Amino acid sequence: MDADEADRRQREIAELQARLDALKGETKPAKTPHQRAGVGCAVVLAVLVLVILVAGLSTCAGDDASNAKQSGTSEVQTPPAPANQAALSRPAIEIPPELASRCDIAECPAGTIVVTAPAKDGAFFACRSEALSDYTNFVLGLVAMQKELTGSMPNIDPETGEPAYQEQTRQMLNELRSKAGVTTFDQAVAMCARGPHRQKVTVMNFEKGRTSTWVGQGKSGASYWVPTNELELPRQRR
DSSP: OOHHHHHHHHHHHHHHHHHHHHHHHOOOSSOOHHHHHHHHHHHHHHHHHHHHHHHHHHHHHHHHHHHHHHHHHHHHHSOOOOTTHHHHHSOOOOOOHHHHTBTTTSOOOTTOEEEEOOOTTOOOEEESSHHHHHHHHHHHHHHHHHHHHHSSOOOBOTTTOSBOOOHHHHHHHHHHHHHHTOSSHHHHHTTEEEOOSSOEEEEEEOOTTOSEEEEEEGGGTEEEEEEGGGEEOOOOOO
C-alpha cells in the first residue's frame, strides 16, 4: 500500500475515533429508551467501522512486509548461476594420440628434427616463401575439402585457376594471392614443388599459430616452407 492510501485511512480512523468520543460524551438526561437504543446502535456501528479500517490497514502493511520478505528469500534461494559454470562442467577435450605430435598442436622449436607426414595419399606444396606456401596449400585444401564433402570437384575460375568461390572465401583467396605476389594459381605452383612424404627435416624457424613453417633438408642443404600441420615429431618406438 502506498503512502497516500495509508494517510487517507489514518484520517478516516481519526474522524471515526472523534465521533465515537463525542457519542460517548453525550450525557443529556431524560433520554427515552428509543433514543438510548439509537445512541447505542450508533456507538456499536462506529466501533465496527473503526475495527474494520484498523484491520484493513494492518493487513495491507503485513502483506507489504510479507512480499518484501518473500522477494528477499527468493533471491537467496535462486542465486544467479556463475557465467563460467557451463564451461567448468564440460569435460576436457582429449586430443587423439595420432594428432598430438603434429607441429600445429605440439611445440616444434627451431632445431627440432621432425618428419613430413601428410595424410595417406595426401599432397602438399613445399615453396620458397611463406606466402607462396600459405596460398598454394590453402587452394589445395579447399579442393580436397569439397571433394571429400560433396564427392565432386569445384568449378575453376578461368582467370585465376582457383576454385570459383564467392564472398568471404573469394576475398581470402584474393588476399593470399596478392601476398604471394602472383596473379594465378598456376604461376604460384610453378614456384613450388610437391612436398616429400616421410622425410626428416629440421625446423629452421617456428612460431606457434603460423600456417607454414620453414624447414631444412639434411645433407642437401635445401630449405623450403611447408604447412605446419604436415609436420610431426618422430614417434617413439615401443
